[in-house]
Amino acid sequence: MKFSVLVEVTLRSGIADPEGATIERALPALGFTGISSVRAGKAFRFDIDAANADVARDQALSLADRLLSNPVIEDATASVEPVS
Amino acid sequence: MKFSVLVEVTLRSGIADPEGATIERALPALGFTGISSVRAGKAFRFDIDAANADVARDQALSLADRLLSNPVIEDATASVEPVS
Numbered sequence: 001m002k003f004s005v006l007v008e009v010t011l012r013s014g015i016a017d018p019e020g021a022t023i024e025r026a027l028p029a030l031g032f033t034g035i036s037s038v039r040a041g042k043a044f045r046f047d048i049d050a051a052n053a054d055v056a057r058d059q060a061l062s063l064a065d066r067l068l069s070n071p072v073i074e075d076a077t078a079s080v081e082p083v084s
Numbered sequence: 085m086k087f088s089v090l091v092e093v094t095l096r097s098g099i100a101d102p103e104g105a106t107i108e109r110a111l112p113a114l115g116f117t118g119i120s121s122v123r124a125g126k127a128f129r130f131d132i133d134a135a136n137a138d139v140a141r142d143q144a145l146s147l148a149d150r151l152l153s154n155p156v157i158e159d160a161t162a163s164v165e166p167v168s
Contacts, residue, residue, distance in 0.1 A: 027151075035132050036130065041129065046123070048119050
């Protein structure tokens with residue numbers, strides 16, 4: 001069965017995020033108010049052929065830890081949806 | 085009311101994605117099989133103070149178009165969840 005996976009890689013809390021801070025500083029000049037806690041990260045989308053959603057999620061998180069993120073400073077989460 | 089927003093910025097289909105292609109080429113050597121259509125993008129998380137989820141989503145998409153993405157080559161999607 002085929003699953004569509006989104007892996008979101010974000011900096012761990014406590015790790016400085018200059019990109020997010022710069023975006024947040026630019027918001028008032030663009031007229032945006034009420035936006036806070038901006039964090040910048042990476043998003044990876046791919047398809048996995050797997051027996052079920054749990055297997056697909058395990059494989060995605062293993063891939064995230066080994067290739068897509070730096071576990072020392074980044075957290076990775078995976079969301080899995082069946083492809084119709 | 086406070087909402088947690090995830091803006092996902094991906095390259096439009098048809099735009100070359102060398103980062104995704106490189107990841108996909110590396111997978112067999114790492115023992116991953118059955119993974120295809122890898123696309124690399126950006127993820128932004130922030131909080132919005134807004135009257136309701138629709139207002140929060142509109143504001144997030146407007147921010148995505150004006151600051152977080154390049155609409156010529158990138159698509160942006162926003163998912164909004166209330167913060168408990």
